[in-house]
Amino acid sequence: MADALETVFDIAILGGGPAGYTAAIRAGQYGLKVALIEATDKLGGTCLHWGCIPTKALLFNAEVWEHVQHAAEFGIENLGTPTLNWQRVLDRKSGITLKHAKGLDFLMKKNKVTVVRGYGRLTGPAQEGVHALAVTAPDGAASVVCARNVFLATGSDAKLLPGLKPDDRILTNMEILTLPEPPKSLIVIGAGAVGVEFSSIFRSFGASVTLLEFLPRLVSNEDAEISKELARVFKKRGIDASTGARVESVQRTDSGVCVDFTDSNGRLQSVEAEKVLIAVGRAPRTADIGLDAVGLATDRGYLAVNEWMETAVPGIYALGDIVAGLPQLAHVGSMAGMVAAARVAGRPARPIRRNRIPACTYTEPQIGSAGMTEEAARAAGHEVKVGKFPFAGNSKATILGTHDGFVKIVADAKYGEILGVHILGPGATEIIAEAVAVMELEGTVDEMIFSIHAHPTLAEAMLDAYAAVEGMAINA
Numbered sequence: 523m524a525d526a527l528e529t530v531f532d533i534a535i536l537g538g539g540p541a542g543y544t545a546a547i548r549a550g551q552y553g554l555k556v557a558l559i560e561a562t563d564k565l566g567g568t569c570l571h572w573g574c575i576p577t578k579a580l581l582f583n584a585e586v587w588e589h590v591q592h593a594a595e596f597g598i599e600n601l602g603t604p605t606l607n608w609q610r611v612l613d614r615k616s617g618i619t620l621k622h623a624k625g626l627d628f629l630m631k632k633n634k635v636t637v638v639r640g641y642g643r644l645t646g647p648a649q650e651g652v653h654a655l656a657v658t659a660p661d662g663a664a665s666v667v668c669a670r671n672v673f674l675a676t677g678s679d680a681k682l683l684p685g686l687k688p689d690d691r692i693l694t695n696m697e698i699l700t701l702p703e704p705p706k707s708l709i710v711i712g713a714g715a716v717g718v719e720f721s722s723i724f725r726s727f728g729a730s731v732t733l734l735e736f737l738p739r740l741v742s743n744e745d746a747e748i749s750k751e752l753a754r755v756f757k758k759r760g761i762d763a764s765t766g767a768r769v770e771s772v773q774r775t776d777s778g779v780c781v782d783f784t785d786s787n788g789r790l791q792s793v794e795a796e797k798v799l800i801a802v803g804r805a806p807r808t809a810d811i812g813l814d815a816v817g818l819a820t821d822r823g824y825l826a827v828n829e830w831m832e833t834a835v836p837g838i839y840a841l842g843d844i845v846a847g848l849p850q851l852a853h854v855g856s857m858a859g860m861v862a863a864a865r866v867a868g869r870p871a872r873p874i875r876r877n878r879i880p881a882c883t884y885t886e887p888q889i890g891s892a893g894m895t896e897e898a899a900r901a902a903g904h905e906v907k908v909g910k911f912p913f914a915g916n917s918k919a920t921i922l923g924t925h926d927g928f929v930k931i932v933a934d935a936k937y938g939e940i941l942g943v944h945i946l947g948p949g950a951t952e953i954i955a956e957a958v959a960v961m962e963l964e965g966t967v968d969e970m971i972f973s974i975h976a977h978p979t980l981a982e983a984m985l986d987a988y989a990a991v992e993g994m995a996i997n998a
């Protein structure tokens with residue numbers, strides 16, 4: 523620790539989530555002297571401890587559970603009555619996060635990053651180009667970390683509805699991950715990624731799920747046809763989803779919770795369940811990190827940055843969920859960290875391109891999308907051609923026993939450039955990687971129609987969808 527205090531670092535990073543730790547590793551690889559300041563006792567942030575990783579671990583348990591329920595379909599018999607050992611499910615999830623948290627500690631050592639445990643705040647304007655951060659350690663000890671550049675990567679917290687506090691029944695993404703047993707009934711408020719993922723997971727574990735969304739469709743950031751197909755499949759799976767629903771009140775009852783809402787026809791409705799999950803978005807954590815001291819203003823807590831992630835104050839960068847105008851996704855935060863690290867190191871870098879960001883939602887079935895929705899492409903003035911291929915025509919999907927969903931390609935009508943790819947179905951979160959690569963290289967429909975996709979794969983649905991733009995899918 524003493525070394526940390528005597529050194530003027532090249533970069534001090536505030537926050538050890540994906541944005542912060544990726545920036546630290548990359549800066550270390552460039553040979554820069556880096557301090558990573560983290561308030562909690564583990565690196566990894568929301569993603570590793572309360573988000574991406576534990577939820578996807580649970581999702582995998584849910585998938586295995588569903589397979590076991592349908593084992594007879596696959597010729598596996600005499601399993602008896604399968605039971606769910608919830609503690610084992612939770613232990614497996616915790617084991618996964620712990621393994622990766624330890625992995626991060628190793629990567630910090632490997633890349634000679636000095637990890638400083640404590641809560642950090644900017645103290646004032648830079649003195650001769652050196653910024654100072656006051657750090658309060660968990661035991662109350664105070665220290666100062668000095669650096670020529672500061673990366674702010676403090677992340678976000680789940681928003682609640684006015685007047686609510688999380689407890690054992692009113693849950694955010696955090697409380698829902700440590701429930702002593704899976705709820706028999708669950709109300710989910712908000713049908714963004716958090717809301718639809720937990721709806722899907724707990725429906726698989728047998729809960730009756732009511733999903734309430736204020737906007738007219740589920741996953742409203744996605745292409746409208748994806749929302750429609752998800753609503754259809756959720757209905758088939760027995761998830762009771764209402765859109766255009768305005769939540770009026772959330773109350774604790776003797777045995778659970780009661781939510782009153784006005785439905786899309788203006789009728790007041792009431793639903794009861796054991797638990798309610800509030801999934802109405804996340805707010806940036808920037809209130810208490812000394813922004814005033816350096817003269818940095820925010821827009822509702824978000825920091826504006828230039829294409830290199832630098833804020834209005836030279837040498838202070840912002841990464842991850844606190845950045846204005848970028849989606850709050852781990853992979854966006856980590857790429858922002860790599861961009862900023864390269865910039866400070868004077869190495870070649872390329873700004874993040876908004877239209878090249880994959881969005882992956884881990885529901886059953888999955889959603890993977892990148893680029894413009896059909897609606898956005900038309901609104902941007904493109905003459906658009908669309909190709910759609912249903913997984914019903916894909917042989918690997920048949921082998922997996924799942925046929926819902928499709929691949930939709932949005933292409934420029936004149937030159938055939940691929941502007942957007944929208945997938946709902948098996949493997950969607952994996953296959954979308956191809957779409958990002960193709961769009962990065964400004965690929966066209968003509969080129970992709972002649973790109974060989976292995977058979978039988980889910981990725982082959984992409985080949986058929988490119989061909990569908992010209993009305994020439996082979997398998998439909």
Ligand code: NAD
Nearest residue numbers: 712713714715716717735736769801802803804850882883
């Ligand atoms: P979100 O902003 O994506 O969705 C919140 C939803 O809640 C919106 O559809 C909104 O219309 C609705 N809503 C807001 N107030 C409401 C109300 N009073 N009643 C009913 N509906 C209401 O937020 P989120 O789902 O909480 O996720 C937070 C962030 O984390 C997002 O940026 C999300 O993309 C990200 N995230 C990503 C993943 C993933 O990539 N798989 C998973 C989880 C979270």
